Amino acid sequence: MRRVAITSAATSRFTKASEKPIFELACDPCIEIVRDFGKDIDAVMLSTCATEQYSSTIVSEMLGLKPKVSQRVDNLCNSGTNAIASAYATISAGLCDSALVVGAEKAASEGNRLTWDVTRGAFNFPVHWAAMFAKAHMRRYGTTEEQMAQVSVNNHKKAAKNPDALFQKPISVRDVMESKKIADPIKLLDCSAPCDGASAVLLLGEEKAKKTENPVWINGIGQQTNGASFADTADLTKLDTARRAADEAYKMAGIKPADVDVAELHDAFTILEILAYEDLGFAEKGKGGMFVSHRDIAINTRGGILGCGHPVGATGVSQTAEIALQLAGRAGRRQVKNCTTGLVHNLAAAGSSATVMVLGV
């Protein structure tokens, strides 16, 4: 199979709701990439939950591109890595040699609303299912609110070193514990925040990628969708989608969890990062809470979703951009030393769908 690499990655600063239109937002991180690479780009994939028509083609036009393939990809919070997987497949199959994947979202995105799921009744905010996951994990495995708070502390600390992150200040466990109660045991600082944001990566086929400096290869992709509704989640202490996606990604890449040096985990709520440790095989089942303070791999180096903000369609792209920068040795002040294998874990809607990607140099 033809190999595919990420050769450029850029993320714009994530901000509170701004006046900037979605298309302008989407173009921002692409400018630098297109200037460097040129306009001979075969595919443009726009990851967004914004409902504007013909949006990927409008972005292509604004960037002066005339791609063979132009499409919008929407799979809620999991849109970004879905777009990258589609770009990978298009290049790997030989239909294209290059693809620009851009994720962009406005803070007031339709993607923040879960209107279709009647199984959630009136409790239809994402925080309500997060509370159910947290309660179940606490009850069965003794995970504590302080351990969850520490996830937020860790990621805000990293965000403070990332000039593109929405949140720029470190916080303490006490800050999290004393923040406003949202849905017990979830407090305000256990939650990520919607924001404006955009991120982009350039994917090239093997022949072109080998001519660039520091290509980061996509070595494994696993994806799993179990349904659109919360009703299908049988066991609240694990995400079957993420487990299956991880198994496939590890198998395709020929690696084990212990081989991962740096990982971006989908921490839209603190409990999700704890579930991810277990679902990805970094920690034993039930030990995720203890793993928060005893980790031997670099996690959410850009500040995660908790520290960077959660522009839904841009999130998966920005996670992948971070791993690409880390593995290429271009992560600046937050560079992890000697990392060669990275992982991206991206979820949507209570983990009802998941993507796991393994990247390597």
Place this chain on the structure above:
Amino acid sequence: MASEFLTSLKKGVFVVPVCTSCRKKAWPPSARCPSCLSRTRAAKVATAGILVEFAASHVKNREGTFGIVEMDGFRLVGSIEGTNLKEGMDVKMSKCGVGSDGAPYYHFQPAE
């Protein structure tokens, strides 16, 4: 989503689409059976269940105790009324409908 489900829910009557061929419940509500893809027809079902997990919501206009209830072949998230609640306890639906904001609601209370 099966329109019969919401039409009925608006009247305060809880129904679940049941497959006209294999008789399985279609959940989330759907016009087609996700198992054999035959058409479904709304049917009244027993609304007793087990409280799987519960917590307190402080979200504006969503205040109060909520939880997941496992019923015969399907799950719902709803308001949980009463005191001395415990995971695993028997509950039954006491009220259901569609709120002024368009969101369905389900209320449960301890079975006894």
